[in-house]
Amino acid sequence: MSASAPVRADPFATLRRGLPDQYLTPDDIAVMFKVPKETVYQWHKKRTGPPGFRIGKHLRYDPADVHDYVTDRKTDDQAAA
Template sequence: MPAQSDPRATLRGGLPDRYLTPDDIAELLAVPLETVYQWRKKRTGPPGFRVGKHLRYDPTAVHGWINDQMNADAQRAA
């Protein structure tokens, strides 16, 4: 079984080798953990899902959300 990897490397690899935690998202985007939870509460952040009481994120969905944010920002700047 492969060792746990840096979440940024997981996204660069294209396919998830594990689901990401809120801590991974905060580290990946260099934002406070509370910001990740506020995005979840306001439904403005990357889509997550619950596994029991644990919140997880699919790296592919997170990558898509990041691309959407970049495209929206580029359109606002144009």
Template sequence: MATDPRATLRAGLPDHYLTPEDLAALLTVPIETLYHWRKRRTGPTGFRVGRHLRYDPTAVRDWINQQTTRDAA
């Protein structure tokens, strides 16, 4: 049974590395947006495992906090 990724985001990020598809679903943005952010170095920091791109949930959480703090200022 598949879970709603938005419910996961509300409950907290998972404790495993996220794929670009996971992150796009969690943030409800197109995957192309993630790749655009990565190219411009404005999104959450990702890393490569071989040819696969992964995101650390801690880095994603920090990035989200930076975005919400910046918007509040």
């Protein structure tokens, strides 16, 4: 019996059913927003994207904060229109 690598859930599918029960990685954010991972790091550095935080050297995102960020962006865009 061979050991297989753990399978990560698709962040899109998880968010469609509700908030995931784990913190999101820069890779997850890049996949969700369809941007390069470097863009995610630039957003964090410039504080222009969803708020992230560091756990040691690792950048993580709270799914609730990402949801709030998207909701705020949608509200801002609708108000500007």
